[in-house]
Structure formats: structure tokens, C-alpha cells
Amino acid sequence: MPRFALDIESVPRPARAQELLDAVNHRVVIADGAMGTMLQGRELSLEDDFLGLEGCNEILNHTRPDVLADIHDAYFATGIDAVETNTFGANWSNLSDYGIDDRIEELARKGAEIARDRAEAAEKTDGRMRWVLGSMGPGTKLPSLGHTSYDYLKQTFALQAEGLIDGGADAFLIETSQDLLQTKAAVNGCKQAIVTRGIRLPIFVEVTVETTGTMLMGSEIGAALTALEPLGVDAIGLNCATGPDEMSEHLRHLSKQSSVAIACMPNAGLPVLGPNGAHYPLSPTELATAHEQFVREFGLGLVGGCCGTTPEHMAAVVERLAPFRTSHAVTSGGRAPTAAAFPPNVKQASLPSTTT
Numbered sequence: 001m002p003r004f005a006l007d008i009e010s011v012p013r014p015a016r017a018q019e020l021l022d023a024v025n026h027r028v029v030i031a032d033g034a035m036g037t038m039l040q041g042r043e044l045s046l047e048d049d050f051l052g053l054e055g056c057n058e059i060l061n062h063t064r065p066d067v068l069a070d071i072h073d074a075y076f077a078t079g080i081d082a083v084e085t086n087t088f089g090a091n092w093s094n095l096s097d098y099g100i101d102d103r104i105e106e107l108a109r110k111g112a113e114i115a116r117d118r119a120e121a122a123e124k125t126d127g128r129m130r131w132v133l134g135s136m137g138p139g140t141k142l143p144s145l146g147h148t149s150y151d152y153l154k155q156t157f158a159l160q161a162e163g164l165i166d167g168g169a170d171a172f173l174i175e176t177s178q179d180l181l182q183t184k185a186a187v188n189g190c191k192q193a194i195v196t197r198g199i200r201l202p203i204f205v206e207v208t209v210e211t212t213g214t215m216l217m218g219s220e221i222g223a224a225l226t227a228l229e230p231l232g233v234d235a236i237g238l239n240c241a242t243g244p245d246e247m248s249e250h251l252r253h254l255s256k257q258s259s260v261a262i263a264c265m266p267n268a269g270l271p272v273l274g275p276n277g278a279h280y281p282l283s284p285t286e287l288a289t290a291h292e293q294f295v296r297e298f299g300l301g302l303v304g305g306c307c308g309t310t311p312e313h314m315a316a317v318v319e320r321l322a323p324f325r326t327s328h329a330v331t332s333g334g335r336a337p338t339a340a341a342f343p344p345n346v347k348q349a350s351l352p353s354t355t356t
Helices: 015-026 036-040 057-063 065-076 092-097 101-126 150-167 180-197 221-231 244-257 284-298 311-320 344-350
Strands: 082-084 131-136 171-177 203-207 235-239 261-265 272-274 277-279
Touching: 015 171, 015 261, 036 057, 036 065, 057 065, 057 101, 065 082, 065 101, 065 311, 082 101, 092 101, 092 150, 101 131, 101 150, 131 150, 150 180, 171 180, 180 203, 180 221, 203 221, 203 261, 221 235, 221 244, 235 244, 244 261, 244 284, 261 284, 284 311
Parallel strands: 082 131, 131 171, 171 203, 203 235, 235 261
Antiparallel strands: 272 277
């Protein structure tokens, strides 16, 4: 693959994106909960809605935008600030499993368009800005395991990122990251899209730390921060894999060592297997209590929910975090909010090259 200049410092940010970045650095931004959990509660047809592509939620951006709009609306009705696009799997490794990897950019764009439309509709109700986070999951093929090359993965993440920009996303949310090489490919794919489109969106990254205390490929949170912060990401945090209890020590490390905003989107606890499959036991009140503690102790800038969380969970979080919606209130030991990471010259010096 040809090498591509990834210097994004001179690329302008849209006003919406800048306001979002300012918000996560100076107060708490509340995002939505799980999309998959909500879709499971809908009566969707395998043939008509999923076009026979079982489990491919992203195809619903084409076939059932009404369902996705309803889910975004249900979350916005709780008072949250941002929703994630239904594009977690709109990447090469996921869509290639279904033979539709030629639709990466299209499905990413449509997912962003649906979310942006509902964000703007919510804004009209009270004049308060709402944002769209472009969800970018890890996919099913990891470069550290030899499933694909770093270069190819970066180029295909760039296609997804271009679609998210075109559809109106306000930031990239690279989430559920399990492999630091895959995560770097996603970050640099976003940078390539920023250069190509001439629109700079914030890049937020959430890694997934298992109950073992490491990411799937064995990296600890310190290694993740060391690898990702010099790439110039705008926030770093954790999502998925566990509930909030298991995340606290990793967040503590980030609060002491990270110079960028911190994010946290836990599952509704560890899954419990029952007769009807996995059940996530954490109640809305328990999730809200955990988030309040984390915001006070660690100065989180972006919070939300992952697997098993619902509008009821996020409504409780909105109510509990009301005092933090205008500014952080951090106790001793937590990080003080800062205006965004390294100065541009330090970011650039930290990178071995402006191409990759």
C-alpha cells in the first residue's frame, strides 16, 4: 500500500467538533447505551430486514433506518449529549464475512446520517447541542494474529472514517479495541480520512481490558496509553468486557498518567448466563452510582454504556451526573481537566514519522 501523509494539525475542525472536544475536556459529556441490546428487543425479520445477513446490524442502516432513528430518539429523550452511530461493524473484516465489504463507506455514511438527523431534531427541542460519535469497532480479524496486514486494515478503516465524516459524525469513537496494532491502524485510518476530506474530527479511543487485567493480546492499560497517546488521540478510556467495578484500577492509572480526556463506557455488569441467554445484572441506579464515583475520583470527560445498558440506565446516569454537566468536580486523586493533550509540536515530535 502507498504511504500517506498523516499530519492533521493544519486541518480545520468544524465548530461542532471543536465544541465537543472542549466539552469533554471541561465537563462531562454523556453518551448513549447499547445499540445491540436495543435491536434485540425489536421484531426484525432475517430475510426482509437483515437481507439474510444474520447478525449484520449495519445492513439496517439501509433497510430499517426508522428503527435506528427510534432508538436514537429513545436515548436522546433521556437527556444525554451524544449517540453512537450504528456502524460498529461497518469495517472490512466484519462486512467481508458477509461478502459486502464493498459497502463499507456507504453503510458508515448512512449510519452517521441517521444519527445526525436525530441529533439535530433533538437540538431543535431546546437549543442544546447534541453530538454524533462515529462508532468504529475492532472487527473480527486482528493484525497481531496474522489475520491481515496493518496497511490493509488502515486503508479500510480510512474508508469507514470517510463515510462517517460524509454522514455528519462529530467525532470518531474507536472502541472495544483488543489489539494495539489494530487500534493504531484505526487511528491512522481516521487521520488519512481527515486529510482526504479536509475535515478534522476528534479521535476518541476506548480499549477493552478483560477480567484478566489485560487486553486480548496481553497489553496492560499502561502499554495502551504509552502506544496511543503519542498518536495524538483526543481521549482514551475503556469500554465493554466488564462492568464498572473491574475498570476502576485501570481508570485510576489513566487519571494519573493521561494528558488527554478519559472515557468510560462499561457493560451493565459481567454477564450471567440464564435460560434465555446472557443477562447483564447491573441496575440503572448502580451504573449511575459507579459513574458518579468515577467522575469525582478520576475526572472522566466522556461516559456512556455498553452491552446490556438501556435508556433506563442512561436516564439514571443523566440524573446522577447533573452537577457535572457544566464543569468537572474532581476530588483529590482525580485528574484535573486539561485543554487537550500535548501542544502540536510535542505531538509531532513524539511520532517517529508523519507517514505510516
